[in-house]
Amino acid sequence: MSARDVNVFYGDKQAIKDVSIEVDMDRVTAFIGPSGCGKSTFLRTLNRMNDTVGNARVTGDIRLDGEDIYDKSMDVVQLRARVGMVFQKPNPFPKSIFENVAYGPRIHGLAPSRADLEAIVERSLRRAGLWDEVKDRLSDSGTALSGGQQQRLCIARAIAVDPEVILMDEPCSALDPIATAKIEELIHALRGRYAIVIVTHNMQQAARVSQRTAFFHLGNLVEYGVTSEIFTNPRQERTKDYITGRYG
Numbered sequence: 001m002s003a004r005d006v007n008v009f010y011g012d013k014q015a016i017k018d019v020s021i022e023v024d025m026d027r028v029t030a031f032i033g034p035s036g037c038g039k040s041t042f043l044r045t046l047n048r049m050n051d052t053v054g055n056a057r058v059t060g061d062i063r064l065d066g067e068d069i070y071d072k073s074m075d076v077v078q079l080r081a082r083v084g085m086v087f088q089k090p091n092p093f094p095k096s097i098f099e100n101v102a103y104g105p106r107i108h109g110l111a112p113s114r115a116d117l118e119a120i121v122e123r124s125l126r127r128a129g130l131w132d133e134v135k136d137r138l139s140d141s142g143t144a145l146s147g148g149q150q151q152r153l154c155i156a157r158a159i160a161v162d163p164e165v166i167l168m169d170e171p172c173s174a175l176d177p178i179a180t181a182k183i184e185e186l187i188h189a190l191r192g193r194y195a196i197v198i199v200t201h202n203m204q205q206a207a208r209v210s211q212r213t214a215f216f217h218l219g220n221l222v223e224y225g226v227t228s229e230i231f232t233n234p235r236q237e238r239t240k241d242y243i244t245g246r247y248g
């Protein structure tokens with residue numbers, strides 16, 4: 001995915017200023033920066049989630065496989081299948097575990113038969129590291145799972161429609177350390193199969209899970225590069241101040 005000269009406004013207030021970035025398709029990219037710097041706002045431009053925010057306006061050019069995702073001909077439902085999203089708070093549908101995962105493939109026509117649908121559900125739950133925990137209770141409600149399991153269910157739901165990119169907006173902030181570690185392991189396991197972009201407040205997490213890091217401050221993309229270099233040898237003073245804990 002590539003973004004060029006992206007600006008986002010909420011009414012008159014500019015939240016993102018001229019951001020350009022190339023997201024590598026076979027890597028995990030972390031967005032870091034102090035609260036309110038625009039990480040989530042920018043993440044949401046990548047699958048047009050800002051369309052659902054009444055006063056938000058996006059300018060610039062964002063492409064997925066060379067296609068302008070803001071073009072009038074772009075089908076937003078298809079786009080959000082290709083660029084899936086996992087939110088801060090796990091948000092399974094109030095339906096069974098099976099239905100949570102089956103819903104997307106069904107509406108996108110990916111499963112011609114019941115057997116195909118069952119295969120997709122099993123594969124997605126396996127990839128999300130949840131199959132062994134839920135295989136005997138697929139008809140239980142998704143909302144009855146633990147928080148960490150719910151978040152892996154949401155990841156399985158995103159995977160089920162065969163996305164190219166998965167956006168994760170602070171996916172562990174509502175989870176305990178054990179559930180967090182499982183999600184981090186999962187991100188490692190999914191790397192290479194999907195491009196993953198994760199917003200995180202937790203710098204250790206960014207360092208653990210990502211290969212590329214983008215540091216945002218006051219709506220600007222201050223620095224973007226190889227994660228180990230950003231954390232050990234940042235080029236910009238503002239990045240250095242943030243990673244050494246001087247603000248944020």
Ligand SMILES: Nc1ncnc2c1ncn2[C@@H]1O[C@H](COP(=O)(O)OP(=O)(O)OP(=O)(O)O)[C@@H](O)[C@H]1O
Pocket residue numbers: 010013015033034035036037038039040041042053055201
């Ligand atoms: N719906 C909205 N209407 C108006 N302003 C908004 C809206 N959403 C976000 N903002 C503002 O845009 C700026 C960027 O917010 P955003 O949530 O993207 O930052 P963030 O870096 O993700 O913050 P955090 O780490 O606290 O989640 C902030 O000043 C915020 O107040």
